[in-house]
Amino acid sequence: METLSTFNNIKVELVGTVQNPYELSVASARTCYSGKGVIYPQDISKDDKAIALRDKIASSTLEAGHLTTRQHAHFVFALSGVSRQFIWSFLHSHPFYNSEQVSQRYVRVKPSSFVIPPLSEKGQRLYETAIQNQMATYEKLIEVLRPPIRSDYYERFKSRKKYSDKWDPQVEKRLYEVARYALGVGTTAYLYHTVSALTLLRYWRLCQEFETPEEQKVVVHKMLEAVKATDPLFEKEIQDPVPLEQTLEFSLMRDQQGKFSVESASEFIQEFDQDLGKRTSKLVQFTQGAEKVLADALRTAIGKTEKELGNAKALELLLDPKMNPLLADALNAGTFDRLSQIFHHVHFTFKKKISHTADSQDQRHRMVMSSRPLMATHFTGKPDFITPYGITQSEEALESYNQSMVDSFAAVSQLIEMGESAESAFYLLPNSTSIRMVSSGDLQAYQHKWKMRSCYNAQEEIFRATIDEIQQVKEVAPILAEHLRAPCYLRLRAGITPYCPEGDRYCGLPVWKYSIDDYDRKSL
Numbered sequence: 155m156e157t158l159s160t161f162n163n164i165k166v167e168l169v170g171t172v173q174n175p176y177e178l179s180v181a182s183a184r185t186c187y188s189g190k191g192v193i194y195p196q197d198i199s200k201d202d203k204a205i206a207l208r209d210k211i212a213s214s215t216l217e218a219g220h221l222t223t224r225q226h227a228h229f230v231f232a233l234s235g236v237s238r239q240f241i242w243s244f245l246h247s248h249p250f251y252n253s254e255q256v257s258q259r260y261v262r263v264k265p266s267s268f269v270i271p272p273l274s275e276k277g278q279r280l281y282e283t284a285i286q287n288q289m290a291t292y293e294k295l296i297e298v299l300r301p302p303i304r305s306d307y308y309e310r311f312k313s314r315k316k317y318s319d320k321w322d323p324q325v326e327k328r329l330y331e332v333a334r335y336a337l338g339v340g341t342t343a344y345l346y347h348t349v350s351a352l353t354l355l356r357y358w359r360l361c362q363e364f365e366t367p368e369e370q371k372v373v374v375h376k377m378l379e380a381v382k383a384t385d386p387l388f389e390k391e392i393q394d395p396v397p398l399e400q401t402l403e404f405s406l407m408r409d410q411q412g413k414f415s416v417e418s419a420s421e422f423i424q425e426f427d428q429d430l431g432k433r434t435s436k437l438v439q440f441t442q443g444a445e446k447v448l449a450d451a452l453r454t455a456i457g458k459t460e461k462e463l464g465n466a467k468a469l470e471l472l473l474d475p476k477m478n479p480l481l482a483d484a485l486n487a488g489t490f491d492r493l494s495q496i497f498h499h500v501h502f503t504f505k506k507k508i509s510h511t512a513d514s515q516d517q518r519h520r521m522v523m524s525s526r527p528l529m530a531t532h533f534t535g536k537p538d539f540i541t542p543y544g545i546t547q548s549e550e551a552l553e554s555y556n557q558s559m560v561d562s563f564a565a566v567s568q569l570i571e572m573g574e575s576a577e578s579a580f581y582l583l584p585n586s587t588s589i590r591m592v593s594s595g596d597l598q599a600y601q602h603k604w605k606m607r608s609c610y611n612a613q614e615e616i617f618r619a620t621i622d623e624i625q626q627v628k629e630v631a632p633i634l635a636e637h638l639r640a641p642c643y644l645r646l647r648a649g650i651t652p653y654c655p656e657g658d659r660y661c662g663l664p665v666w667k668y669s670i671d672d673y674d675r676k677s678l
Contacts (some may be wrong), residue, residue: 249651255345
């Protein structure tokens with residue numbers, strides 16, 4: 155089938171870099187064995203003998219897997235025209251990056267903000283019609299939901315109604331957040347994305363994995379070309395991509411010989427959802443005796459016996475922001491504090507289900523790792539989506555939303571039936587698409603995440619999952635969970651004012667007074 159050219163609007167710019175990344179990696183490697191002090195990049199290529207040694211060291215360390223030398227150089231890319239699906243499935247599917255991207259929660263999406271993947275002429279017509287329908291639903295939801303959401307906002311903030319010109323933009327942002335659920339994951343974004351030389355090399359090695367391989371290859375190729383333009387020597391570091399046929403994902407798909415069917419996906423979803431029950435996130439594994447583990451670790455760190463420092467006091471010192479103010483620190487400096495690092499010894503694992511758009515935010519908590527699905531193995535052809543609370547505030551909005559879900563999933567199925575690749579068709583899956591996963595992390599990572607995401611301004615689904623998680627931790631480790639609450643509560647305990655750090659974004663409620671069992675919010 156002949157396909158049309160695609161991804162023409164993707165733009166990759168290198169806007170910041172550490173100079174001479176290739177020579178820097180060799181200089182750092184040589185410094186490890188230098189008896190004469192630091193070896194500098196300018197010394198690496200000073201003559202033919204130095205150049206020969208340079209390339210030998212670079213090649214041998216790369217082949218041997220001595221890779222930390224490639225982490226000194228970093229590249230800052232400005233990307234535009236890339237899909238939300240690509241960002242979710244590739245750029246943000248690991249912890250070794252930093253990104254700042256345009257928010258669909260706070261910025262209205264334009265009608266032209268969609269990728270066109272490889273499709274036949276007939277397939278592209280169907281695809282573009284589906285996009286227009288999604289965009290029409292998005293715009294309709296914004297208009298239909300404005301009265302009830304505006305009313306809800308000014309009911310909460312009565313004093314602001316007199317100054318509605320100032321505060322109406324806050325209402326608009328709430329509308330964008332809810333309406334975006336109807337848009338496809340092929341919606342584009344622009345962002346800053348920073349990675350080390352090592353991560354960039356890994357990107358190219360794995361650019362042919364499942365989900366969005368064509369878009370991945372286009373973007374990563376442009377990244378490499380931008381780096382090589384500033385340092386031609388970087389070409390020496392680049393290895394060929396791993397063929398798709400050599401990946402575990404491919405072998406599983408091949409060995410199943412088509413058993414990843416609609417029936418199999420349906421059975422999996424039924425089993426997963428039945429186990430999850432009414433929860434958004436379910437605790438399935440945790441460190442046994444977590445509180446004793448933390449107390450023992452603190453005593454070990456400071457050389458105290460249990461008689462000198464009992465469990466209750468040890469846990470108070472570690473977990474109460476009144477005793478350990480770093481728990482409320484805006485910079486999360488406890489990550490570097492020797493005693494706060496004791497939290498790393500306690501782990502939790504959850505099964506959870508949230509929408510694609512919520513998970514795109516949730517995955518930014520990179521130290522909580524999740525096994526996100528190959529979407530092809532979860533696709534049944536039937537609408538499988540999350541409905542945010544705001545949509546339910548209008549019968550007209552809910553009806554339009556539900557019909558849009560039916561139409562979007564039907565368009566995906568139709569494209570696949572026409573012979574288009576699932577990879578291309580899945581760009582039409584709505585942001586609301588259900589993502590089922592298993593997530594794990596230690597208390598250090600979760601304490602930060604739960605602090606930020608139990609705030610009443612947090613994204614609705616992530617907030618709901620966070621409260622689920624803290625309440626379940628409270629059941630198995632009540633002392634540990636006592637101070638797992640929103641930033642305003644932690645700041646109150648630590649003696650930091652104002653209690654709410656959000657300024658104009660203050661939710662309007664005294665959440666610092668609430669116990670975790672009282673945390674209950676609808677749309678904010």
